[in-house]
Amino acid sequence: xxxxxxxxxxxxxxxVLLSVLPFTLSDYNISLVAQxxxxxxxxxxxxxxxxxxxxxxxxxxxxxxxxxxxxAVMSRDHDTNLVVTMLMAFAICFVVGLLVGLPAxxxxxxxxxxxxxxxxxxxxxxxxxxxxxxxxxxxxxSHRTVTHLWLxxxxxxxxxxxFALAWLILRGRIGRAFRAARDSEIAxxxxxxxxxxxxxxxxxxxxxxxxxxxxxxxxxxxGFAQPSEFGVFLSLQLLVGAAVAGLGSLWGILAGAAFxxxxxxxxxxxxxxxxxxxxxxxFGAAVILVMLLLPExxxxxxxxxxxxxxx
Amino acid sequence: xxxxxxxxxxxxxxxxxxxxxxxxxxASHRSTPGVTSKKVVIGGTFPLSEGPATGGASLxxxxxxxxxxxxxxxxxxxxxxxxxxxxxxxxxxxTPSETVxxxxxxxxxxxxxxxVGSLGTAPNLSTWGYxxxxxxxxxxxxxxxxxxxxxVHHACQGSTKPWTLGWQPDYxxxxxxxxxxxxxxxxxxxxxxxxxxxxxxxxxLAGLKTGLGSxxxxxxxxxxxxxxxxxxxxxxxxxxxxxxxxxxxxxxxTPGASIAALATLPAxxxxxxxxxxxxxANRIFMGLAAKNGAKLDGVISTTYVESQTVQANxxxxxxxxxxxxxxxxxxxxxxxxxxxxxxxxLAVGWTFVDALKHAGKNPTRKSLMHALRNMNEKNNPFIYPxxxxxxxxxxxxxMEQLIFIKWSGGNSGDWHHFGKVLNSGH
Numbered sequence: 001x002x003x004x005x006x007x008x009x010x011x012x013x014x015x016v017l018l019s020v021l022p023f024t025l026s027d028y029n030i031s032l033v034a035q036x037x038x039x040x041x042x043x044x045x046x047x048x049x050x051x052x053x054x055x056x057x058x059x060x061x062x063x064x065x066x067x068x069x070x071x072a073v074m075s076r077d078h079d080t081n082l083v084v085t086m087l088m089a090f091a092i093c094f095v096v097g098l099l100v101g102l103p104a105x106x107x108x109x110x111x112x113x114x115x116x117x118x119x120x121x122x123x124x125x126x127x128x129x130x131x132x133x134x135x136x137x138x139x140x141x142s143h144r145t146v147t148h149l150w151l152x153x154x155x156x157x158x159x160x161x162x163f164a165l166a167w168l169i170l171r172g173r174i175g176r177a178f179r180a181a182r183d184s185e186i187a188x189x190x191x192x193x194x195x196x197x198x199x200x201x202x203x204x205x206x207x208x209x210x211x212x213x214x215x216x217x218x219x220x221x222x223g224f225a226q227p228s229e230f231g232v233f234l235s236l237q238l239l240v241g242a243a244v245a246g247l248g249s250l251w252g253i254l255a256g257a258a259f260x261x262x263x264x265x266x267x268x269x270x271x272x273x274x275x276x277x278x279x280x281x282x283f284g285a286a287v288i289l290v291m292l293l294l295p296e297x298x299x300x301x302x303x304x305x306x307x308x309x310x311x
Numbered sequence: 312x313x314x315x316x317x318x319x320x321x322x323x324x325x326x327x328x329x330x331x332x333x334x335x336x337x338a339s340h341r342s343t344p345g346v347t348s349k350k351v352v353i354g355g356t357f358p359l360s361e362g363p364a365t366g367g368a369s370l371x372x373x374x375x376x377x378x379x380x381x382x383x384x385x386x387x388x389x390x391x392x393x394x395x396x397x398x399x400x401x402x403x404x405x406t407p408s409e410t411v412x413x414x415x416x417x418x419x420x421x422x423x424x425x426x427v428g429s430l431g432t433a434p435n436l437s438t439w440g441y442x443x444x445x446x447x448x449x450x451x452x453x454x455x456x457x458x459x460x461x462x463v464h465h466a467c468q469g470s471t472k473p474w475t476l477g478w479q480p481d482y483x484x485x486x487x488x489x490x491x492x493x494x495x496x497x498x499x500x501x502x503x504x505x506x507x508x509x510x511x512x513x514x515x516l517a518g519l520k521t522g523l524g525s526x527x528x529x530x531x532x533x534x535x536x537x538x539x540x541x542x543x544x545x546x547x548x549x550x551x552x553x554x555x556x557x558x559x560x561x562x563x564x565t566p567g568a569s570i571a572a573l574a575t576l577p578a579x580x581x582x583x584x585x586x587x588x589x590x591x592a593n594r595i596f597m598g599l600a601a602k603n604g605a606k607l608d609g610v611i612s613t614t615y616v617e618s619q620t621v622q623a624n625x626x627x628x629x630x631x632x633x634x635x636x637x638x639x640x641x642x643x644x645x646x647x648x649x650x651x652x653x654x655x656x657l658a659v660g661w662t663f664v665d666a667l668k669h670a671g672k673n674p675t676r677k678s679l680m681h682a683l684r685n686m687n688e689k690n691n692p693f694i695y696p697x698x699x700x701x702x703x704x705x706x707x708x709x710m711e712q713l714i715f716i717k718w719s720g721g722n723s724g725d726w727h728h729f730g731k732v733l734n735s736g737h
Contacts, residue, residue: 028419031412128508128537137538138433138509139407141468145440148415221408224437228539229408265412279360279402 006306007251014254018156022149031148031220032262037155038216040257041162043241044250045209048166050239051247052175053202054182055104059116061235062123063093063207065227067214069127069134072225075142082144082219086158089215090208097207101200120235124227139226146219155216162209167250169205178202182248210238237264244290246299255298259290343675345424351391351667351674354399354417355429356410356438357453368405370566370596371430373645374453375400377656378428380638381664387638391667392674399423405430407437414438418447425450425679428478428659432456432511435475443474448679450666451478451659451709455485455590456514460707474676476683476702478659480615480710482511482588483518484735486563488613488713489586490522493529493559496584501531503557503583505548505572507564508535515563515588531555536564542571549575559584566596573610574603587612589713594620594649594725601722608721613713613735616658616694620649620725627692631657649725658693662686662700662709697732711736 022030046060067089074080074088100119107115127134134140146154169175177198180188189195218225237260245256267282294301345352357375358368375398382396390396399421401413410429417423425448429435432454439458442449452459452475458467459477493500504519506512512535520527532555534548545568552560560576560583562569569591576582592612601607619628631654635646646653667674669682686709688700698712713735716726 026419028415031415031419035412131508136508138511139436141436143469145444217408221411222437222439222441224407224411224433226407226433226437228406265416 010251015160022152027148030152032265034148034152034155035220035265036254036258036261037152037159038213038220039238039241039261040159040253041155041216042210042213042238043245043256043260044159044162044166044253045206045213046238046242047245047247047250047253048170048178048209049202049206050242051249052170052178052182053199055199055202056109056113056239057116057206058113058232058235058239059100059119059123060206060210060238061230061232062116062119063097063210064214064217064234064238065123065225065230066096067093067211068218068225068230069140069214070211071215071218072140072142072223073134075144075223076140079143082142082146082215083154086154086212086215089211093211093214094204094208096211098200098204100207101203104203105196105199117232117235120232124230127227135225137227139224142218142223142225145222151216151220154219158212158216162212163250163253166209170250174198174201179248240287244287244294244297246294246297246301249297249299249303251302252297252299259286343424343673344418344422346394346674349394350397351394352397352399352421352423353425353427353663354401354421354423355427356401356403356413356417356434357428357430358405359400359402360404368431368565368567370593371453371652373642373650373652374430374656374659375428376639376642377635377653378660378663380634380642381657381660383638384634385660385664391664392672396664396667398427403431403434405434407433410434410437411441414442418442418445423447424674425676427451427663428453428656430454432458433509435459436510439472439475440468440470443470443472446474446676448474448476448676448683450474450476450680450683451663452476453479453655453659454511455479455482456510457481457483458510463707474680476680476707476709478662478700478709479655480589480713480735481708482514482563483521484708484711485589485613485713486515486518487522488715488733488735489561490519490524492586492611492715493561493584494523494526497559498526500529500559500584501555501557502529502559502561503531503552503555504533504561505545505552505564505568506533506535507568508537511565512563519561519563531557536568538565538568540568542574545571546575546578548572549581550579553579553581553583557583560586562587562591564588564591566591566593566599570596570600570603570605573597573600573605573607577604577606582606585610589613589615592716592726593651594618595645595651597718597726598648598722606722607718607724610718612716612718612726614651614695614716614726614728615698615710615713616651616654617696618649618651618726618728619646619654621727625696628654630692654693658691661691661693662688665691695728695732708736 049055070089070092071085074085104112177193241256241260244259246252267279359372361369379398382398386395403409403413428451430453435452459475462472506516532552534551536545536548549572562572617627622628635642666682670678684702686702700709702709712732714728714732715730716728
């Protein structure tokens, strides 16, 4: 247990910081940090899949869409408590994730990435198909809206719970199976690991996390779920977040979430001469820069720093 | 170990104390946000760049620049009650989640007095509840949906929305006029409608049906496209209308799709009577359609602002030209080419300044709303002569008049007004 102390210490520090922050920040900045919390959940989920089992997904925006629409529709039609809708988003996306994970068993690497890409493209089309139920391109407006502080609390409490859950899952038997599947499928099978079960399970858990993030995301847009919000770009953002955080480690996720949660907003005020697309340029440049300097993401940086400290 | 715990406790106490001091400091100066003795800070959100699925929304981006030019002109002439107007324009890419973020920033970071002129139905819907809850004026919106006027006294989505006000004539009212036009000219018309598959397009379609009344069955086909659909998809819908035997083509679209639709007509050898909604009838957009192969002569639409190209001699248009030239010279060419959104922006700026003048020497958000709800503008120099911008307790749509226009003069031609100023109201 002794070697875990620095990790526990930093966790505690982050927790204390996050619980004190709302008292010092302006309402607007609270909403920004809440945004980071939402991406924390999503990036965490994607990291379980991509980082720990080595299955690349460019389709997690689709699971966020499903989670988000779950919240919006339940709130619109039944005025359901928003926390309950988050749990439902978790459950529904878990099931959908398992179902998506089944065909994914036959695919790997680039082919799996392409299949999930198809998911990212097609799911936002569903509201257009069933526009009575899902509001068409105009979107669904949920019945309740929340304050920034409420969203902040919900996002970070969800983050804490899901982080603890991820840690528990990954440190034990399941986590070992995940990593084994990632490192060598043949070796994993040879050691008696049922690959199909663990690979679909990873998909389910990961999708469920994205669902919760989607539910929070919709609460963050004043309860407005709209198909164009959940396009391919969102999925790419999540993947960027996971890469910046560092795949296969839980310790850089905060940095990855802050990167994708804050950068588009912050860089919106950076003027790039002669272009209305300054924001996208800055975002792209930052991604390249971070990947050049930190090929293993922030988690890699932390490991390096620790090695330096020990040496 | 106990020492550490005590240290941690002390640290926490210190942090909490700082927080408490910070929050009381923030609460101590509570005057009207955005208003100082020298300035009134307002803001708005617009699609300055293209989002992932916005289909040409950034074609509207000249609107906020014209508004800023008008405020610069007013500021140079002494401002309003000696205050200068500072207009913060933020890019939301026509995407609701961005609108929410940018609007939150305007309200809570920049402390704007009011959200003025923000563009788009879905973007404004996404901040509708928030702004009303915080009693921030959300006014003179660049969208003609009926929500903005219908929910002042009646609850929509759970509450009334007294802090929201539109400006331009509402879409259903405009569509009703097209229905009347069709009935007056061809009682046996076979109408084919192309509409955007969202609240915007459906509002228009509903208005057309109401206008047709018992002649609703004249609509032989209504084709819905989705915002962001490619030109090919839009073209396929247009072709479907032709195959249904329509001889009158009604377009309720945003610029990207309307340009594609107009360009499709000659390509499929169809030359129906064409009616185009006002939002897509900007001369600039027509030019783009012509470049893509459209034949523009005879297309019919409506307008409510003056035209800088065919009414260049009106005092309003001379003033418009001067303001753009002085305060936004990089838009001179755009103005000369007939970008009606520039005139639109100037007209909205005029209305805001007018309301701000009437909101008193020390305006509050409440007094601004009061002024906006009791407008009677007969002399807005940028809107079509004879039209009024008027509100009252009962009248919640500021503009309810339109005039028909028809394109002539070939592809380098222009819109020409015909007929009288018509009432598009309820």
